Amino acid sequence: MIGRIRGILAAKHPPEIVVDVGGVGYEIQVPMTTLFQLPDIGTEVSLVTHFVVREDAQQLFGFVSEVDRRLFRELIKVSGVGPRLALTLLSGMDAREFSRCLQRDDVASLVALPGVGKKTAERLLVEMRDKAGKWLGELSPEMATTVGVAPGPAPDDAREEAEQALVALGYKLADASRLVASVDDSGASSEQLIRRALQAAAPRSQR
Structure with a gap:
């Protein structure tokens, strides 16, 4: 187990990053809530991880927060929720925001x-309330973190990378293109576009 x-x-290729450890590059899948908090390329980074082994693949998932990994x-463990869907959930909201969904029975934010x-949203609320409701309810507003995003690639490359990241998270290409186009402005990095697109996709109750 790699913990x-x-x-x-x-490297950053959302939702995948590469971390060089002693000359070995580890490909790690990260939710967008983690990606937005990562330092510049070439900087040291430390992540808690979860290793998934299947018959056809081995995947490593990384998180800046132990709380997000726990979530x-x-x-x-919820029926019908695999690692990819869990990654999508944590890309759209962090543990603190998910806690709010539990407290409010907020199906709309999950369905978005x-x-x-x-x-699936209703099952998540019921099962997660039993499994994680207590410790999620203890999360404080101070957990929220605002982190600056480093400058990204050229605008055309940034738009394409943002679209690919959204597709990897489960959005259809047409929807991903529409979301990115709706928030695009000159000079935005791919990470800025992804963040804005996810915010635009969220229902008003979650913003």
């Missing part, structure tokens, strides 16, 4: 995320 990775951030692990239907 933590510390090394040099070598990820609880999410994948790609791949989450009404039945």
Whole structure:
């Protein structure tokens, strides 16, 4: 089991990053809530991780917060929720925001995320309230973090990378293109576009 990775951030290809540890590059899937908090490429980074082994693949998922990893692990225990959908959920909201959904029975915010239907959202609220309701309810507003985003690639490349990241999270290409186009402005990095697109996709109750 790989529980933590510390090394040099070598590349960002949302939702995947590469961390160089002693000359070995680890490909790690991260939710957007983690991606937005990462330092510049070439800087040391430390992530808590969850290792998934399947017959056809081995995947490493990374998080800047132990709370987000704990939530990820609880999410994948829910029937019908695999690692990819859990990653999508944590890309659309962090643990603190998910806690609010539990407290408010907020089905709408969950259904707004790609791949989450009404039945899945309702099952998530019921099962997660039993499994994680207590410790999620203890999360404080101070957990919210605002982190500056480093300058990204050229605008055309940024738009394409943002669209690809949204598709990887479960959005249809047409929807991803529409969301990115609706928030695009000159000089925005791919991470800025992804953040804005996810905010635009969220229902008003979550903003």
